[in-house]
Amino acid sequence: TGRLANQFRKTLGSQTPDRRKRAMHHAVDELKPGMRIVVVGTGVAGLSLAMQLADHHDVIMLEANEDIGGTWLPRQCYHNLETHGCRAAFQLPWGETKKELDPLEHVHHTDLFAALDRWASEKSLRDRMRFHTKVTGLRTVPGGVEVLAEGKPPLRADMVLYTGTTATPLVPEFKGAESFEGMIVPAAQVQAALLGKIVEQKLRVLILGGSKTAQDQVWNFIKANYADGITWVFRKAYWGTNFKYTRQKYMYGSEAGLQARLRLVLFGARYYQDINFIGYESFLTRLCMRVLQWTKYLICPFPDGLKLGNFHGGIFEQSRIERMRSVRHVQGAEIAHLSGRTATLTTGEVVEADVIICATGAKNQKVPVTGGASFVPHELSDDEVYRGLIVPRAPRILFMNALTLGNILKDARRVGAWLRKCYLPTLSAAGEEATRALVEHGLAEQNAETGAVRSRHFNLWHSFDRPVPWMFHVNRELDSETRTGVLSTAPMNSVPTLGWLRAWVYRQFVYPVQAGLFLLFADKSVKAA
Numbered sequence: 001t002g003r004l005a006n007q008f009r010k011t012l013g014s015q016t017p018d019r020r021k022r023a024m025h026h027a028v029d030e031l032k033p034g035m036r037i038v039v040v041g042t043g044v045a046g047l048s049l050a051m052q053l054a055d056h057h058d059v060i061m062l063e064a065n066e067d068i069g070g071t072w073l074p075r076q077c078y079h080n081l082e083t084h085g086c087r088a089a090f091q092l093p094w095g096e097t098k099k100e101l102d103p104l105e106h107v108h109h110t111d112l113f114a115a116l117d118r119w120a121s122e123k124s125l126r127d128r129m130r131f132h133t134k135v136t137g138l139r140t141v142p143g144g145v146e147v148l149a150e151g152k153p154p155l156r157a158d159m160v161l162y163t164g165t166t167a168t169p170l171v172p173e174f175k176g177a178e179s180f181e182g183m184i185v186p187a188a189q190v191q192a193a194l195l196g197k198i199v200e201q202k203l204r205v206l207i208l209g210g211s212k213t214a215q216d217q218v219w220n221f222i223k224a225n226y227a228d229g230i231t232w233v234f235r236k237a238y239w240g241t242n243f244k245y246t247r248q249k250y251m252y253g254s255e256a257g258l259q260a261r262l263r264l265v266l267f268g269a270r271y272y273q274d275i276n277f278i279g280y281e282s283f284l285t286r287l288c289m290r291v292l293q294w295t296k297y298l299i300c301p302f303p304d305g306l307k308l309g310n311f312h313g314g315i316f317e318q319s320r321i322e323r324m325r326s327v328r329h330v331q332g333a334e335i336a337h338l339s340g341r342t343a344t345l346t347t348g349e350v351v352e353a354d355v356i357i358c359a360t361g362a363k364n365q366k367v368p369v370t371g372g373a374s375f376v377p378h379e380l381s382d383d384e385v386y387r388g389l390i391v392p393r394a395p396r397i398l399f400m401n402a403l404t405l406g407n408i409l410k411d412a413r414r415v416g417a418w419l420r421k422c423y424l425p426t427l428s429a430a431g432e433e434a435t436r437a438l439v440e441h442g443l444a445e446q447n448a449e450t451g452a453v454r455s456r457h458f459n460l461w462h463s464f465d466r467p468v469p470w471m472f473h474v475n476r477e478l479d480s481e482t483r484t485g486v487l488s489t490a491p492m493n494s495v496p497t498l499g500w501l502r503a504w505v506y507r508q509f510v511y512p513v514q515a516g517l518f519l520l521f522a523d524k525s526v527k528a529a
Contacts (some may be wrong), residue, residue, distance in 0.1 A: 034058050035424060038147050038155060040135050041163035043070020045400045045412040047116060049161050051123050052416030057424075060157070061125065062149065064134040068120055070164060072113045078190045079220055082106035084212065084315040085246055090409065093118045104247045138162070138397060140371035143432065145396050148367075159424065162377075163400040165408075165463045168363040172208075172335070180338040180356075187213050187359040190220070199226045204352050206343055208335065209359035210234030212314040215301070217357055218324050231351050232329040233343075237302040240316035245297055302331050364461040369394055382460040386443040387474050389415065395427065395436045402463040403474055414475070418482045426487045435487070442477070442488030449473050 034057035039046050042063040050059050065073055083090070088103040092115040101111075120126055137148040138160060146154040169186030177184065185194070187209075198205060199221075207217050207230055214234065221230050292298045299316050301324045333345040335356075343351045366377035373393040385391055388401045398419070403411045427435045455469035481487055 035158035035428065036060070036156070037159045037161065038062060038145075038157040039161045039163065040147070041070055041400075042068040042120075042129060043072065043164060044116065045163040045408050046070065046161070047120055047125065048409060048412035049163065049400065049416045049419070050125055050128065051119075052413070052420055053424075054123070054125065054128065056420070059125075059128050060155070061129045062133045062135055062147065062155075063129060063131050066131055068129070069113050069116055072109050072116060074110055074113055076188055077109040078187050078213075078216065079192045079195050080223075081109040081216065083112060085407075086243075089246075089407075090115070092116070093122060135367055137367045138369045138394075140369065140373045140394050140396065142372070145394075146371075158396065159427070160397045161400060161419075162366060162397065163412075165362065165364045165402070165461075168365065169358070170361045170363050171358045172360055174335050174338050176338040179340065181341050182354040182356065184356045184358065187217055187357055190217060190357055195220060195224065198355055199224050199229075202229060203354035204341075205230040206335075206351055206353035206356045207232045207359060208234070208356060209361075210237045211359055211361070212238065212240065212316070214359035215316065215320070215324060217359055218327055219320055222323055222327070227327050230327060231353070232324075232327050233333050233335070233345060233351070234329070235332060235334060237300050237331070238314055239298050239300045239303070240314035242296050242299050243315050243317045246315050301325055302329065361462075364463065366399065366461075369397065378461045380460070382458055382470070383447045384443075385460060386439045386446065387478060388460055388470075390439055392436055392440045392443055395432055395439055398423075401460060402466065403478070404471055405464060405466055408463075414478055414482075418478045422481045422485050422487055425485065438488040445488070446473060446477070 036058045037053055037060070039050050039059060039061045042061050046061060046063075047068065050061055053059055065076075067073060069076075071077075083106050085106075086104045087094070087101060087107050090107065090112070092112075094101055094111075094115055095118060107115075120129075133152060134150045135147060136150055139146040139148060139154070141156070143158075145157050145160045147157060147160060148154055169188050171184065171186050174180070174184070182203075197203075205221065207214055214232070215238075218227075218230065218232055221227055293303070296318060299318055299321050301321050330345055330347060330349055330351070333347045333349070335343050336346045337344040338356075341352060341354055343353050343356065345351065364378060368374075368376050369391075373391070375391065375393070377391065377399055380391065382388070385399070385401075388403060389398050391397070391399075398415075400412065400415060402408060403414065423435075426438065430438070450467075450470050450473055455467045458465045458467055458470070477488075
């Protein structure tokens with residue numbers, strides 16, 4: 001590994017940035033008509049990746065459904081599903097009615113789907129798409145990857161970009177479910193018809209989960225004047241950023257003044273503290289949380305003390321949160337057993353229910369990889385995947401995972417730029433073995449740095465579980481590699497270990513403030529990439 005990595009570094013790593021770029025562009029030019037790249041999935045991430053690569057490569061897009069959209073395909077969206085953020089956050093073609101649309105409001109899922117459809121048509125991507133093609137496996141072969149799909153011959157590719165994280169809703173296996181006489185449905189299936197039926201027939205509803213999806217379900221019943229017919233059950237209610245402050249960013253072109261920037265830094269410090277569970281609580285982070293709660297930058301329908309706890313990048317509206325607090329709810333509970341038309345909770349309380357709506361996340365399961373490299377992707381831990389994207393033993397397969405919290409469009413744009421300017425030229429110029437060596441070297445550096453700052457391990461395949469030190473490292477290195485065009489050549493950052501006082505100061509103050517500054521300037525680094 002070291003020999004191959006050093007050999008490639010001597011040819012490119014020692015050159016000036018301008019010469020590196022010229023060498024990489026020359027490598028791309030030699031690839032005419034380009035690499036064959038298969039993109040699995042036509043959601044937001046798949047479309048964004050394809051658009052950035054289609055001009056230089058032969059891009060083929062595979063989709064299991066009948067149309068594009070992924071999460072935003074209308075038949076897969078629950079009633080009144082909207083984006084977390086406002087319309088101005090999405091650089092999408094909104095059509096001729098753009099002036100009539102409020103850029104500071106949420107985007108309804110039908111409007112977002114229409115924009116994605118317009119986006120794909122404008123970029124001539126529909127000619128590259130194959131619908132009703134369900135991928136069942138990936139097989140690594142010398143010099144490429146074979147994509148296996150139901151009822152289709154194997155499709156050979158030079159590179160596979162595997163997207164999609166929310167395709168299959170997660171419905172827990174409840175004890176006694178076979179004896180339950182009501183309905184158990186995932187939140188995605190609660191569309192207008194089912195919602196209307198529940199309200200009309202006055203069915204008793206149990207909503208399970210504390211995330212934004214659960215809050216959306218509660219809000220739909222409130223809007224239908226049926227709040228008395230529901231019981232909301234959750235372990236912990238999620239914290240979210242106040243929608244008011246996210247709107248300010250686009251009202252004024254940036255965060256509104258010093259106070260807004262300070263709030264973001266304070267939030268980053270608090271977020272760093274809670275998301276890593278590193279066993280200590282500093283005065284700084286406790287103070288940050290009090291300020292953020294007092295200013296209502298962070299809001300939660302049922303807060304659990306000063307602990308940030310479950311934060312997944314959600315954006316909530318204060319007016320909705322206040323109305324949700326009047327709904328009958330059971331906090332700190334799960335369903336222990338079902339029988340007839342009742343649900344017995346872990347708290348011992350019995351709830352009558354005709355319908356159980358599960359807002360309990362999604363299964364982010366990937367197809368198995370076989371051939372020269374065999375593994376099941378979603379069974380791998382975070383320290384086995386380079387930048388959260390590539391497994392070293394299969395350098396021709398990229399799994400599009402979230403690099404930040406809650407903005408897959410920005411993540412896909414960052415990864416697309418990295419693929420176009422760094423990774424694919426490296427794979428072409430250096431070959432598969434040398435690229436694998438560079439990826440293994442980069443993964444070792446990644447693990448060393450995140451380990452040195454005591455970043456916790458996490459579920460890479462859960463899109464809303466990202467420690468700040470990991471996000472900081474991955475996004476910084478991707479941006480650096482995109483600028484230089486050279487893969488995995490940044491030196492590992494050292495972490496201060498001399499003296500207990502210095503280490504204490506870093507853990508109490510420096511790392512939390514670094515996390516806040518990372519969140520503050522994250523948007524700028526995406527634009528640069």
